Amino acid sequence: MRVLVSDVIVKAVSLFLIAMVVLAMFGRLRVPGSKKIGAALKCPSCGSYRIGRGPCTCGGGGDRK
Numbered sequence: 001m002r003v004l005v006s007d008v009i010v011k012a013v014s015l016f017l018i019a020m021v022v023l024a025m026f027g028r029l030r031v032p033g034s035k036k037i038g039a040a041l042k043c044p045s046c047g048s049y050r051i052g053r054g055p056c057t058c059g060g061g062g063d064r065k
């Protein structure tokens with residue numbers, strides 16, 4: 001029984017580590033992408049959605065280079 005308990009603990013720890021790695025990978029894939037999309041679609045000054053890369057109709061943001 002002792003051997004079985006230690007085996008279960010090792011399996012649980014390995015599964016936990018794998019889950020953490022998978023979550024970290026998903027976090028890296030999701031967070032930067034969503035930030036880029038949000039910054040590209042929304043005007044930083046008025047917060048309304050823009051079409052393309054042109055400046056916003058409010059005249060703020062967008063036209064920085």
Ligand SMILES: [Zn+2]
Pocket residue numbers: 043044045046047048056057058059060061
């Ligand atoms: Zn705007």
